[in-house]
Amino acid sequence: MSLADPFQKFQDWFTQQWAIVWGRKIKPESFTWLIGPFGKTDSTGEDFINQLAEDGGLTIQRNTTSQGLIPSIEKLNLSEKDLKKLSAKVIDFYQNTGNYHLNFSVKWNPAFKIFGSLVNILFSNRINQLNIPTGNVGASEQINSEIITLSNPHTGDIVYTFWYRTFKSSGQVLYSGVYTTCILPSGKACVKAIFPLPKGNATVIMSPHVGPKGELQLKSAGKNFGDPGFYFLLNDSKKNFWAQYISSFHDELTVFSRKNKIFAEQTLSLWGLNVLRFNYEIAPKGESG
Template sequence: MVTSLLDLGTRKFWRAAGRPVDLTGEHGWLRAPTSIGAVVRDGWLAAEAALHGGYVDDAASDAGLLASMAVLDGPGFRADDLRPEVRDFYEHTSAWHVEVWSSWAPWAWPGGELVSRLFGKRVEQLALPMRPLDVARGMDSRVSVIRDRSGTQVAAGWLRTLVATGEFVFSGCYSARSLPGVDRPSVHVAFPLESGNVQVFLRPHVLPDGSLRLVSPPGPFGADGAYVVVEDGGRTYASRAPVHETFHVHLDDRGVLRTDHVLRLGRATAMRLHYRLERAKPA
């Protein structure tokens, strides 16, 4: 009862902070999967595939978050300029092993712990690791490809669970999507929640050394960044969220693929994550 009221109160907050949106028309760029229950896990995959008249493909041993990084090509970005290892990770994510370390800013840790206890661990979604030992035994990574009726990949679910407990940490839907009036697509990540979702639009950049930078900056409604979408009272509402992220996917001096992930609230750095990526299966 208490948790139901908490979830309802959260939806009411984002309804008040947001604006009404039409996901079947003007704001179709915000349409993304939601969870039919309070506990998310991977229950949204089949419904999302059905929406495309397709199916969930778990058979591919080297499935990627994107079928090809070339879907992001446009003015200022060419997938061919990426290091082969960076491109391979996104196109064959299932073939890679992921290790992660986390570090919270002291001022943000209490709030992060509260959100983790009240929401993340309970709903098994966006359960950010609060302590380095939380992920000491590793994190499993599974990619489920969502295909349309013709077999074309339209999205991918990236499901990450703790090896020690099997609990879901993240359950995200990855695709390429264009925002209104932009000249090239962004990486779109949606995290389903009951009666809503959290979405992030990440602008891709190739750096001179062939590394990849993905950025969700501050900006107006309709630009790259983070959004919260909720369904309440028969209508849908969306709001920009003051969460900004940067990912830098690069090779270190020893040829190891790594990712530095910085999460900011406003202008202040709240959390840093570091990933070591190793190809577990031959290319």
């Protein structure tokens, strides 16, 4: 039986061992649509970004307003009809994300609050990642939103695009993730968000759709490995790659424009039950939210 690396925190070892037992061993070259950067046990948050750049000989550019989560909306392979229908403001947000700031609120299903508290205690506070407040937060909470790119110094090509989000009030990291697109084995183009964790990552793959009012709907809901959804990846003690697909966990995000403003609603659900909901107000930097 394969084992997770024993030289780490027990809670990290335990979750990785669970993924080994219930997941599958993979060869990275056969799953390029899924593979992304893995975290380290000795670096988190900004330190991980700096170390990733150093290890790869990459150049870091911060606070850029000319970069987005994806380089072009055309990477989503939407139909011509959907592209014409999609809100121009939503397109600009995804292509120039660094030019926007966010206000956000969060509302928990009371039944899952204890789960959120445990995740924060065991993982989030320590690794400076996925720090979701466990209390309901009003819309006045402001998020510092920064795009950080790591590029090849010789060609100028961007290798990684991080969306680095921190609470303005405390500086604590909310999310630090790599954003890109991928093509699933089915041929479907999706948005991919990768959140580095010790010796692995949590990867969310979201299928894009355009709603009747020009909104962009991103859904991570599927049934089988290779579908959109949530994946947990890791290296075991012998550096083998493992991946576990969590079909019971869904993430649905809708980004839309109303009255010249941009809003987003995000719902996370588990076993068909809503766990929590985020609401975002998105505005160009220099304007009030």
